Amino acid sequence: MSIKEIENEIIEEFEIFGDEWEGKYEHLIDLGKSLPLIEEKYKTEDRLIKGCQSKVWMHSESKDGNIIYTADSDAIITKGMVALMIRVLSNQKAEDIVKADLDFINKIGLKEHLSPTRANGLVSMIKQMKLDALALSKK
Numbered sequence: 001m002s003i004k005e006i007e008n009e010i011i012e013e014f015e016i017f018g019d020e021w022e023g024k025y026e027h028l029i030d031l032g033k034s035l036p037l038i039e040e041k042y043k044t045e046d047r048l049i050k051g052c053q054s055k056v057w058m059h060s061e062s063k064d065g066n067i068i069y070t071a072d073s074d075a076i077i078t079k080g081m082v083a084l085m086i087r088v089l090s091n092q093k094a095e096d097i098v099k100a101d102l103d104f105i106n107k108i109g110l111k112e113h114l115s116p117t118r119a120n121g122l123v124s125m126i127k128q129m130k131l132d133a134l135a136l137s138k139k
Contacts, residue, residue, distance in 0.1 A: 051124030
């Protein structure tokens with residue numbers, strides 16, 4: 001699936017909850033629980049995403065021309081946010097990741113319902129994923 005197709009799928013999932021954010025947060029938490037966890041050997045200081053209030057470790061690698069991400073977080077909402085981003089960007093081509101506008105974040109209303117520190121963390125997460133994709137595409 002393309003990034004845009006996955007984004008549209010997520011938008012449809014979140015539309016089920018309407019304007020009711022309690023359900024959306026529960027869905028986000030469930031997504032976090034289903035996150036394929038990063039291997040313990042990658043939970044190192046150099047893999048921590050800077051700018052996140054919570055601890056978020058991310059590992060990325062290139063496999064068969066696509067970028068694969070794994071991650072973990074010590075906070076449940078943040079874990080759900082990183083699970084969403086991995087769902088959209090993992091297993092995609094580096095150039096598609098770098099170019100992705102990720103407008104689904106605004107369409108599901110996520111950014112406006114996050115605290116300023118979580119919103120900054122989300123921006124940092126996206127920035128790191130794009131930087132990793134760019135770096136791996138040069139190897």
